[in-house]
Amino acid sequence: xxxxxxxVHRVTQRIIANSAGTRRRYLDLMERERxxxxxxxxxxxxxxxxxFAAALEDKPAIKAGRAPNLAIVTSYNxxxxxxxxxxAYPPQMKIWAREAxxxxxxxxxxxxxxxxxxxxxxxxxxxxxxxxxxxLSTVIAMSHAMYDGMALLGICDKIVPGLVMGALRxxxxxxxxxxxxxxxxxxxxxEKQKVRQLYAEGxxxxxxxxxxxxxxxxxxxxxxxxxxxxxNQMMMEMMGLHVPGAAFVxxxxxxxxxxxxxxxxxxxxxxxxxxxxxxxxxxxxxIVNAVVGLLATGGSTNHAIHLPAMARAAGxxxxxxxxxxxxxxxxxxxxxxxxxxxxxxxxxxxxGMGYVVKEMLEAGLAHRDIATVWGGDLSDYAKEPWLDGEAxxxxxxxxxxxxxxxxxxxxxxxxxxxxRLVEGNLGRACFKTSxxxxxxxxxxxxxxxxxTQHAVxxxxxxxxxxxxxxxxxxFQGPRANGMPELHKLTPxxxxxxxxxxxxxxxxxxxxxxxxxxxxxxxxCVPEALGGGPLARLRDGDVIRLCANTGALSTDADLASREPxxxxxxHEGVGRELYAMFRLGADSAERGASAMLAAGGL
Numbered sequence: 001x002x003x004x005x006x007x008v009h010r011v012t013q014r015i016i017a018n019s020a021g022t023r024r025r026y027l028d029l030m031e032r033e034r035x036x037x038x039x040x041x042x043x044x045x046x047x048x049x050x051x052f053a054a055a056l057e058d059k060p061a062i063k064a065g066r067a068p069n070l071a072i073v074t075s076y077n078x079x080x081x082x083x084x085x086x087x088a089y090p091p092q093m094k095i096w097a098r099e100a101x102x103x104x105x106x107x108x109x110x111x112x113x114x115x116x117x118x119x120x121x122x123x124x125x126x127x128x129x130x131x132x133x134x135x136l137s138t139v140i141a142m143s144h145a146m147y148d149g150m151a152l153l154g155i156c157d158k159i160v161p162g163l164v165m166g167a168l169r170x171x172x173x174x175x176x177x178x179x180x181x182x183x184x185x186x187x188x189x190x191e192k193q194k195v196r197q198l199y200a201e202g203x204x205x206x207x208x209x210x211x212x213x214x215x216x217x218x219x220x221x222x223x224x225x226x227x228x229x230x231x232n233q234m235m236m237e238m239m240g241l242h243v244p245g246a247a248f249v250x251x252x253x254x255x256x257x258x259x260x261x262x263x264x265x266x267x268x269x270x271x272x273x274x275x276x277x278x279x280x281x282x283x284x285x286x287i288v289n290a291v292v293g294l295l296a297t298g299g300s301t302n303h304a305i306h307l308p309a310m311a312r313a314a315g316x317x318x319x320x321x322x323x324x325x326x327x328x329x330x331x332x333x334x335x336x337x338x339x340x341x342x343x344x345x346x347x348x349x350x351x352g353m354g355y356v357v358k359e360m361l362e363a364g365l366a367h368r369d370i371a372t373v374w375g376g377d378l379s380d381y382a383k384e385p386w387l388d389g390e391a392x393x394x395x396x397x398x399x400x401x402x403x404x405x406x407x408x409x410x411x412x413x414x415x416x417x418x419x420r421l422v423e424g425n426l427g428r429a430c431f432k433t434s435x436x437x438x439x440x441x442x443x444x445x446x447x448x449x450x451x452t453q454h455a456v457x458x459x460x461x462x463x464x465x466x467x468x469x470x471x472x473x474x475f476q477g478p479r480a481n482g483m484p485e486l487h488k489l490t491p492x493x494x495x496x497x498x499x500x501x502x503x504x505x506x507x508x509x510x511x512x513x514x515x516x517x518x519x520x521x522x523x524c525v526p527e528a529l530g531g532g533p534l535a536r537l538r539d540g541d542v543i544r545l546c547a548n549t550g551a552l553s554t555d556a557d558l559a560s561r562e563p564x565x566x567x568x569x570h571e572g573v574g575r576e577l578y579a580m581f582r583l584g585a586d587s588a589e590r591g592a593s594a595m596l597a598a599g600g601l
Contacts, residue, residue, distance in 0.1 A: 005364045007329035008288065011322050012367070015284045018317040022601075023284070026171075026315030030279040034172035040146055041065045051146045058094065058103040062146075068271035070097055070264070071107035071147035073138055073163065075154040080114045082155040082222040082229060085180040085251040089153060089260065096261045100268035104151070108141025110134040110166075115157050115485060116223065120453065122573045124484035128510070129581040131158035131165070131306070132595040135313075138166025142173075148271040150175035150278070151264065155222055160232035161306040164282070165313040165596075171279020174270045176263045176373050177241045179233050181251040183221025185345045189337040192216045197498075200460075200491035221251050224343035226336035228306075231299035235307075237353045237381050238293035238360075239286040240372025244394060245385040248348035258392040259385060266373065276373060282314045285367035288326070289378065291318075292366050295327050295417025296356055297334040298434040302510060304419065304523060305483075309591025312601050320428060320589050324421035330365055331412030332434050335405055338517075339435045342405050350402035351384075358382035358397055363409040422521050422545065424553030426506065426533045428589065429521035431547045440497070440519050441547040443504035446540050447472045447554075451566060453488045460492040468502040470543040474534040475566040476509025477527025478585035478592035482570075482578060485510045493518040504545045506552070508534055508588075521545050521552050523588040528564070535563035 016023075040048055040062070052062040061067055072093060076086035090106050097104040111130055118124040134154075142150065150173055152163045160177065167175050186192075195212040198204045222229050233247035243266065246259045270276035287307065294303050304323060311318040334340075334356065336347045360366035361382055374380050383394040400406040407413050418434030433441060445468040450456050453473060459465050471493065477483055486509045497503045497518055505511075505520040508527040526532035537543075541556040570576065584594030 003364050004367070005329055007325060008292065008365055011325050012284060012288050015288065015316065015318060015322055019284060019315060022317060023315040027279065030172045030277065033170070034274060034277070040069070043145060051144060055103070055105065058098070058105070061103050068102040068148040068268050069146060070102060070104040070149050070151055070267055070271070071142060072104055072151045073107055073110065073141045073153065073167070075110045075112035075134070075159050075163070077112050079117070080112050080156065081183060081217065081220055082180065083112050084220040086153050089178070092257070093151060093260070093264050096264040097268060100265045102268040102271070104264070105146065107144065107147060108137060110137040110141075110154070110159065110162065112154070112156065112159050116217065119485060120488045122575065125482040125570060125575050126573070126578055127158060127485065128305075128478060128483045128592060129578050131162040131309070132581060132593055134159055134162025135166035135595060138163055139169050142167070142170045147173065149173055149267045151267055152177045155179055155229055155232060157228040157232070157302060160236065161310050164310045167278055168282060168313040171282070171314065172274070172277050174267060174273070174276040174373065175241070175278040176243070176267050177236045178260055178263050179236070179242065179246055181221055181249050181256055182224050182230070182344050183219045184250065185224055185343050186216040186218050187212065188341070189225065189343060190341060196491045197495055200495055222344075224345055225338060226297070226299065226344055226347070228300040228302040230344045231294060231297075231303060234293050234297055234299060234353060234356075235290040235303070237357065238289040238366065240281060240370050240374065240378060240381065242373070244374055244381045244383060245354055247353050248344050249385065250345075255385060255387055258387060262392055270373070270375075275371065279314060281371050281373065283370070284316055286370050287311045287316055287318055289366045289370060291323055291326050292330050292360060293356065295330040295419055296332065296360060296365070298332055298336065298339040298418060301419065301430055301432045301522060304430045305510070305588050305592055308589065309593050309596060312591055312593075312596050320421045320430065323419055327417035327419045330417040331409055332414035332416070332418055333359055333407045333409060333412050335413055340405060342402070346402065346405055350405040351397050351400050354382055354384040354397035355400060355406055359409050365409070420547050420550065422547065422550050422552040424551050425558065426543070426552045426554060427524045427526055429506070429524040429552055431519065431521050431545070433547050435517050436519050437517065442545070443470060443502050443519055444542065444544040445470050445502050445504070447506070447537060447543045449474065449537050449539050451475050451568070453486045456489055457492060460496070465492070465496055466499070466501070469496070470504045470506055470545065472534060472537055472543070473505070473507040473509060474528035474537070475568075476507055477529055478588060479527060479582050480508070480529040480566060481568070482575075482582055483510050483588065483592060487511070490518065504543075506534070506543060506545065508532065519545060519547070524552075525587045525589050527588070529566060531563040533558055536561045
């Protein structure tokens, strides 16, 4: 067993110190909440009768009040491929709860929007704030004082962070997160990327592009590229909130069903044990483990926003300095598309999460001594599940099954985790280096300023960007328009880079886990709305972006200029109803949450 890495130890202790007051208040609240309930027998008879009126065969057991009753919070819908399998889960889970002498009820459902459907559309402006809506929906589901534990069904981008944030308000109860697994692999990722760039150049039409996309996203299950959704599943393993090894087992398989059954049985076992309460499980060490896993696998930059928000919900203070410092110590040991050629199915087959956890523990880069839902420590997650006949079992993972997909800490693909803080007179931003050629880590060029990604596409089509250029896309922050992802920037900027130009992106918007090969300073704070530095840039100002020195600066005299003012009105597809989220949101570095800010968290 290796000792804990010095940087991991130092950052953990700094987070603990910075969180001392807020964490204590959170734990005190959870202790008070535990003292208040849940105790269905303390409900009034009318209250309790409402709670089990439709429970059918489970009514006598719930009425008697002698066995655990589990809450199922589901994000099922059958438009979102990752969540379509969840439709079959609640009836099965009720049977498995009865097997263990308990009951289960669907406590509520949460929204589950698909960022893939809303990319580049007006609806994408609702995406980030759907996370807070999901948290609020989870709180409503759990507000009925009927439950002894939480089974949380969610996978995708804002859904898992939202479930975590909402469930932590009931952190005196145990909780298990239950995934449904990735869809089978479709066409090769390089082929998909090639067709997208050809379409951006006008060399293929919409029919060819749609055929390519349909061959990639083609069946129930999570999209197989390593973006935010699959990064969520990785983090749940690193935090010990899954049944070990559950993250990337395909849907509709006997092993997937066995893992879900085990999750229900385990939740029944721990329902009356305070040491398994979610608020204790999600502590400073678990949050650090989530960051470590993100860095080691080249996960989504969206979690530079979500992890601080999730941590805040547990009274823990995490910032970009912490993530950047951990990145300096944690090497990149996975190459999963878009950072490599293989997808999450290849990653899982090569050793997957069991291998990653084993490498991190052996190198002392992750906290072994976290309180997991499974009852041991993180070493339980350094194995892979399998079926020994009909029995669920775990076995050692062994060496990497594909050295081009999974490296080692001693021989990594990159010596650091590739998520760096850049800062200067243009603010603070995140630069994900893991998919960017090191020769492109520094770009210095005149900028071209835009206020929408559509305007960038128009300028590209007219040939106006055929030069060394830093593309600035501003007024894309949480307060401006909800911070939509800007994936439509990637193909044209990638084409410019392939043509031999020095190209970079600077934005107060998001690029997710699919930001690709173009150097980018994203999530820039303070955002342009309200007078942030990006609002004072003008076309032709020279910008220097350097991942090596951490620079994000310009020589322009920003102080002498008046900030630009955005002109777009955000109405339609319900965006006007989200004005309260925009107006109340705090910075991306704090999690971009109006809900947490207004709640004093």
